[in-house]
Amino acid sequence: AQRVTQPEKLLSVFKGAPVELKCNYSYSGSPELFWYVQYSRQRLQLLLRHISRESIKGFTADLNKGETSFHLKKPFAQEEDSAMYYCALSRTRNQGGKLIFGQGTELSVKP
Amino acid sequence: KAGVTQTPRYLIKTRGQQVTLSCSPISGHRSVSWYQQTPGQGLQFLFEYFSETQRNKGNFPGRFSGRQFSNSRSEMNVSTLELGDSALYLCASSLLGDFNEQFFGPGTRLTVL
Numbered sequence: 001a002q003r004v005t006q007p008e009k010l011l012s013v014f015k016g017a018p019v020e021l022k023c024n025y026s027y028s029g030s031p032e033l034f035w036y037v038q039y040s041r042q043r044l045q046l047l048l049r050h051i052s053r054e055s056i057k058g059f060t061a062d063l064n065k066g067e068t069s070f071h072l073k074k075p076f077a078q079e080e081d082s083a084m085y086y087c088a089l090s091r092t093r094n095q096g097g098k099l100i101f102g103q104g105t106e107l108s109v110k111p
Numbered sequence: 112k113a114g115v116t117q118t119p120r121y122l123i124k125t126r127g128q129q130v131t132l133s134c135s136p137i138s139g140h141r142s143v144s145w146y147q148q149t150p151g152q153g154l155q156f157l158f159e160y161f162s163e164t165q166r167n168k169g170n171f172p173g174r175f176s177g178r179q180f181s182n183s184r185s186e187m188n189v190s191t192l193e194l195g196d197s198a199l200y201l202c203a204s205s206l207l208g209d210f211n212e213q214f215f216g217p218g219t220r221l222t223v224l
Contacts, residue, residue: 043114043115043215043216043217044201044215045214046212046213049212086154097142097143097159097161097166097167097203097205097211097213098144098156098159098167099146099156099203099213100156101146101153101154101155102153103153104153104154
């Protein structure tokens with residue numbers, strides 16, 4: 001079965017500290033992984049996807065197929081990073097627009 | 112360009128009733144996906160429509176149905192409402208589905224009394 005697990009419901013850090021939001025997945029094929037973010041009173045939006053291999057707002061994520069993980073990292077957290085973060089999995093190509101989401105991690109960055 | 116719009120934004124219904132929610136995708140997007148968000152279950156995929164055909168379906172009972180029109184607008188219907196159907200229903204559109212970025216609407220908050 002396809003599943004995405006985000007073990008932390010809440011992660012609280014101080015401004016300037018490194019942050020890592022964990023995401024583990026189970027899927028027998030080769031999935032595509034995404035991080036979506038929801039800022040307060042805003043819509044859910046794409047933060048980054050592993051196929052792009054890019055850094056967005058200082059965040060990076062590396063797909064580790066051996067550990068089936070896709071952790072989101074940022075070396076220096078900012079207060080504006082406070083939001084709800086969702087890790088999501090899409091099945092192999094040509095399987096349409098179905099995303100399987102984790103339960104989400106609320107990131108709180110304190111001044 | 113205009114984002115994904117959903118109507119209505121809030122709904123209150125009673126058990127046994129049925130409800131229809133509407134989603135207008137971003138112009139040019141052909142894929143529309145629907146998700147249910149609850150505090151207990153999180154975000155769960157309902158179904159996806161592409162070019163007026165249901166392409167993917169989640170694990171929801173048959174009371175949940177949807178359709179897509181030729182202009183890519185989509186509706187979802189829930190019949191015989193149950194208390195557990197209270198949730199935020201999100202729709203998302205993307206160019207072709209697949210690995211394209213999904214753009215989410217603001218959601219429709221459904222409360223079943």
